[in-house]
Amino acid sequence: MVQYELPKLSYGYDELEPFIDTQTMKIHHQKHNQSYVDGLNNALVEIGGASHPQYISSILSDLQTIPESSRNKIDFFGGGFENHKLFWETMNPDGGGVPKGKLEDAIDVYFEDFENFKKIFSEKAVNIQGSGWCWLVFNRTFNKIEILTTQNQTSPWTLQKVPLLGLDVWEHAYYLKYQNKRPEYVDAWWNVVNWDYVENRFSEISG
Ligand code: MN
Numbered sequence: 001m002v003q004y005e006l007p008k009l010s011y012g013y014d015e016l017e018p019f020i021d022t023q024t025m026k027i028h029h030q031k032h033n034q035s036y037v038d039g040l041n042n043a044l045v046e047i048g049g050a051s052h053p054q055y056i057s058s059i060l061s062d063l064q065t066i067p068e069s070s071r072n073k074i075d076f077f078g079g080g081f082e083n084h085k086l087f088w089e090t091m092n093p094d095g096g097g098v099p100k101g102k103l104e105d106a107i108d109v110y111f112e113d114f115e116n117f118k119k120i121f122s123e124k125a126v127n128i129q130g131s132g133w134c135w136l137v138f139n140r141t142f143n144k145i146e147i148l149t150t151q152n153q154t155s156p157w158t159l160q161k162v163p164l165l166g167l168d169v170w171e172h173a174y175y176l177k178y179q180n181k182r183p184e185y186v187d188a189w190w191n192v193v194n195w196d197y198v199e200n201r202f203s204e205i206s207g
Pocket of ligand 1: 028032084168170172173
């Protein structure tokens with residue numbers, strides 16, 4: 001049976017300073033992320049995980065096939081696992097700046113320009129009620145990029161959208177440094193976005 005593990009970070013907890021502080025990174029990764037990993041593994045045991053495909057994205061994309069009694073757990077813990085994995089990968093100490101290449105072109109087509117994209121994304125992130133995520137996703141059906149938000153740990157995969165970039169706006173992601181000032185956290189986060197990673201992901205997925 002597949003056991004999911006805490007994803008490894010490619011940078012140190014202190015390397016996203018001053019935008020995301022060391023203590024927040026450490027607790028977020030070691031405690032919160034670990035709890036989603038454990039919750040997912042437990043939920044998979046409940047539904048006989050061995051019979052399910054390896055990739056959690058496949059499971060999330062087809063939640064209706066999960067027994068109803070475990071569906072919310074898979075949505076929450078599976079989403080929590082997948083969302084955080086992408087969150088860590090799409091940040092980097094050398095991040096920030098602007099996207100290039102094909103992604104830049106797509107952003108210009110659907111959002112006018114990068115500044116406007118950033119403004120819309122930030123507003124949606126700030127306005128999420130309670131806990132959730134703001135996303136840049138690829139919509140395979142219509143071959144386009146979109147911004148969307150989800151509550152709690154729900155993954156865009158459950159909506160048949162491919163996440164390219166996600167911003168965690170749970171208080172655990174920012175409260176120690178920014179307290180209730182979510183807009184300041186959102187502004188700071190743009191400085192660590194790993195656009196190289198997001199661009200590559202977009203290129204691979206959109207073909
Ligand atoms: Mn989180």
